[in-house]
Amino acid sequence: MDFAPAAKTVVVGIGNPIRTDDGFGVHALRRLQRDPRVPPDVTFIDGGTYGLELLCYVSDSTHLLLLDALDVGEPPGTLIRMANGQLRGLPCAASVHQVGLADLLATLPLVSTAPRQTVLLGVQPLSTDWGTELTAPVEAALGPLVEEAVAQLVGWTEEASAARVPAAGSRGL
Amino acid sequence: MARMVVDPITRIEGHLRVEAQVDGGKITDAWSSGTMFRGIELIVQGRDPREAWLWTQRICAVCTMVHALASVRAVENALEIEIPNNARIVRNLISASQYIHDHIVHFYHLHALDWVDITGALKADPAKTSQLAQSISEWPVSSTAYFRGVQDRVKALVESRQLSLFTSGYWGHPAYHLPPEADLLAVAHYLQALEFQREFIRIHAVLGGKNPHLQSYLVGGMTTAIDPNWPDAPLNPERLDFLVQVAGTAKKFVDQVLIPDVLAVAGFYRGWFSLGMGPGNYLSYGAFPQGRIQDTARYFLPRGIILNNDLSKVHPVDPNKVSEYVTHSWYEYTEGNDVSLAPAKGETNPKYTGPKPPYQFLNVEEKYSWLKAPRYDNYVMEVGPLSRMLVAYAAGQPEVKAMVDGALAKLKAPPAALFSTLGRVAARALETQLLANHIVGWIEELRDNMGHGDLQMHNGEKWEPDSWPRSAQGYGLFEAPRGSLGHWVEIEDTLIKNYQIVVPSTWNAGPRDGKGQRGPYETALLETPIADPERPLEVLRTIHSFDPCLACAVHVTDARGRTYARREI
Numbered sequence: 001m002d003f004a005p006a007a008k009t010v011v012v013g014i015g016n017p018i019r020t021d022d023g024f025g026v027h028a029l030r031r032l033q034r035d036p037r038v039p040p041d042v043t044f045i046d047g048g049t050y051g052l053e054l055l056c057y058v059s060d061s062t063h064l065l066l067l068d069a070l071d072v073g074e075p076p077g078t079l080i081r082m083a084n085g086q087l088r089g090l091p092c093a094a095s096v097h098q099v100g101l102a103d104l105l106a107t108l109p110l111v112s113t114a115p116r117q118t119v120l121l122g123v124q125p126l127s128t129d130w131g132t133e134l135t136a137p138v139e140a141a142l143g144p145l146v147e148e149a150v151a152q153l154v155g156w157t158e159e160a161s162a163a164r165v166p167a168a169g170s171r172g173l
Numbered sequence: 174m175a176r177m178v179v180d181p182i183t184r185i186e187g188h189l190r191v192e193a194q195v196d197g198g199k200i201t202d203a204w205s206s207g208t209m210f211r212g213i214e215l216i217v218q219g220r221d222p223r224e225a226w227l228w229t230q231r232i233c234a235v236c237t238m239v240h241a242l243a244s245v246r247a248v249e250n251a252l253e254i255e256i257p258n259n260a261r262i263v264r265n266l267i268s269a270s271q272y273i274h275d276h277i278v279h280f281y282h283l284h285a286l287d288w289v290d291i292t293g294a295l296k297a298d299p300a301k302t303s304q305l306a307q308s309i310s311e312w313p314v315s316s317t318a319y320f321r322g323v324q325d326r327v328k329a330l331v332e333s334r335q336l337s338l339f340t341s342g343y344w345g346h347p348a349y350h351l352p353p354e355a356d357l358l359a360v361a362h363y364l365q366a367l368e369f370q371r372e373f374i375r376i377h378a379v380l381g382g383k384n385p386h387l388q389s390y391l392v393g394g395m396t397t398a399i400d401p402n403w404p405d406a407p408l409n410p411e412r413l414d415f416l417v418q419v420a421g422t423a424k425k426f427v428d429q430v431l432i433p434d435v436l437a438v439a440g441f442y443r444g445w446f447s448l449g450m451g452p453g454n455y456l457s458y459g460a461f462p463q464g465r466i467q468d469t470a471r472y473f474l475p476r477g478i479i480l481n482n483d484l485s486k487v488h489p490v491d492p493n494k495v496s497e498y499v500t501h502s503w504y505e506y507t508e509g510n511d512v513s514l515a516p517a518k519g520e521t522n523p524k525y526t527g528p529k530p531p532y533q534f535l536n537v538e539e540k541y542s543w544l545k546a547p548r549y550d551n552y553v554m555e556v557g558p559l560s561r562m563l564v565a566y567a568a569g570q571p572e573v574k575a576m577v578d579g580a581l582a583k584l585k586a587p588p589a590a591l592f593s594t595l596g597r598v599a600a601r602a603l604e605t606q607l608l609a610n611h612i613v614g615w616i617e618e619l620r621d622n623m624g625h626g627d628l629q630m631h632n633g634e635k636w637e638p639d640s641w642p643r644s645a646q647g648y649g650l651f652e653a654p655r656g657s658l659g660h661w662v663e664i665e666d667t668l669i670k671n672y673q674i675v676v677p678s679t680w681n682a683g684p685r686d687g688k689g690q691r692g693p694y695e696t697a698l699l700e701t702p703i704a705d706p707e708r709p710l711e712v713l714r715t716i717h718s719f720d721p722c723l724a725c726a727v728h729v730t731d732a733r734g735r736t737y738a739r740r741e742i
Contacts, residue, residue, distance in 0.1 A: 056372065
């Protein structure tokens with residue numbers, strides 16, 4: 001093949017916005033969506049608490065950025081970054097929907113062959129009680145996380161345009 | 174005598190704990206404890222009732238649409254708002270496609286591995302699997318090479334220890350009875366069902382404006398514009414063609430994959446047609462209105478109640494007879510512990526009195542669940558596809574009668590076999606087929622209306638709050654794929670004063686009531702044989718047959734023990 005498939009970048013915010021910090025991924029997605037520095041052609045998905053239902057939105061992505069609340073036992077508000085191999089084998093708890101994200105990632109290679117960069121940016125939550133607001137330490141993490149997300153998206157776009165240079169010199173169509 | 178604890182029940186949505194007394198290799202008593210605390214009313218109190226659905230649809234991961242619909246119905250009921258015919262059809266199409274999607278995901282991805290042994294699939298002969306597949310179905314993806322390919326992929330996954338999807342199985346358990354070829358066939362269809370659901374769910378992107386959280390609901394109708402002359406309209410002739418095409422794919426998958434698979438698997442587990450019987454009372458609020466919502470006699474799936482497994486009589490449903498006990502639930506009622514309250518007068522005052530974790534057993538003599546115990550006229554009710562199909566069957570719905578009788582004949586089983594674990598599985602599959610048979614017709618109804626210039630999708634007569642009474646009460650009843658769902662709303666001075674929800678899994682998974690009657694799960698587990706108390710596969714079969722869904726509201730991903738980069742703020 002002369003050239004790689006067109007890059008498709010998808011950002012998915014995961015979580016429940018009526019369960020305080022659980023909704024972090026959705027809050028972060030909304031803020032990122034409004035950021036003028038985000039490259040064009042990025043698709044934003046409010047993934048809510050879905051799992052496998054998100055397959056149709058991500059299975060043809062080449063770059064997948066996930067925003068989520070993540071329990072790693074760190075102090076609340078800690079930013080966490082996991083990429084590619086680190087995301088393999090997250091505990092699925094074997095529930096299609098309960099731990100939707102882990103199942104989604106486990107299932108992707110079964111139904112799709114897209115080459116994929118997968119990065120998860122997350123935050124350690126303090127609370128998942130009922131409520132539509134984030135707790136203070138997690139709210140404070142929103143800005144820094146969005147900065148990281150913008151840097152990631154810009155980085156991917158630059159890589160993709162660098163990769164397109166040799167393709168331009170090939171026969172092309 | 175031994176007490177067995179299954180906590181949490183895996184492959185379900187949320188947290189459910191079952192304690193069972195095992196005596197002589199059989200369950201002699203059981204207690205079901207849900208760890209959900211219902212607090213949605215705390216979120217919507219004081220809000221504009223027209224936006225309640227936006228909040229309630231976030232209660233549950235996979236049930237978003239059902240809570241949106243029950244919520245707009247409750248508000249429409251309170252304010253006496255009629256919706257246009259097109260909105261009725263679009264709502265029916267969204268719900269029907271959700272049934273089809275959820276039922277298929279339930280069978281293949283939440284339930285099949287209770288019957289199918291992955292390790293068996295690895296031992297199967299692909300040529301024999303191909304023969305088996307071709308003997309039960311016309312489905313074209315059935316060659317020896319195809320099944321060998323699936324087997325190789327699963328083998329590679331097992332060897333690379335990437336089998337996280339399949340990790341919770343009790344592989345090699347003596348209660349697995351499928352021949353290896355059937356195991357491999359089912360695993361192959363597990364993968365095909367993933368691809369099917371990925372494509373089928375696109376139907377909601379058309380009808381809902383935005384997915385995964387549909388944005389097209391509106392008190393008074395829908396926002397899904399229908400216009401034959403507008404190329405970007407959500408519904409125009411091209412979009413309707415697309416819906417018809419997707420619906421056709423669904424019908425083919427259901428007819429040629431789901432139904433033959435369910436019948437084949439059931440044939441190897443006939444003993445489960447006489448295990449897992451619930452309370453014997455079945456409730457359906459009815460679903461898919463074919464006219465005005467008040468015209469319940471014209472619902473596509475009828476409203477009704479069956480008592481004591483007696484299919485000769487369908488009793489009417491009076492929504493005022495629904496009430497909830499908290500005798501064994503971690504709540505307090507101001508009127509005391511033994512009364513039951515109607516949802517419209519419901520109270521949610523949590524008071525946890527259970528043991529401090531970590532603990533071994535719950536104190537089941539006292540309160541032991543976060544679920545309330547809903548009852549209908551003090552009867553324990555089972556809800557879900559089995560209830561709907563039994564009510565339709567007993568009401569003489571001709572198509573349902575033909576389908577159910579046909580399936581029973583193929584399985585050489587009497588109607589009483591339906592009152593069982595496998596009866597639930599079969600009813601769910603048949604309901605999927607019933608709806609797959611009808612969605613194209615409903616899409617064509619929309620096309621007809623469009624052809625006649627009927628483009629109305631919303632009734633805005635009572636949109637403005639100054640047209641509302643000072644106080645109003647209403648309910649929205651609906652059959653979610655999992656069973657009977659009710660939202661109750663009280664509006665005062667244009668804002669929500671009180672809001673209560675009774676969800677399907679509360680009916681099925683709730684604890685004992687003020688009269689000591691067991692909940693449906695608790696009854697259904699009685700007499701279940703347990704081959705190995707350390708690996709209670711048999712408990713999972715019956716619990717999963719109900720399609721449980723509890724606190725699917727919290728989704729923090731567990732990544733403890735993983736390598737990651739961290740930064741403190």
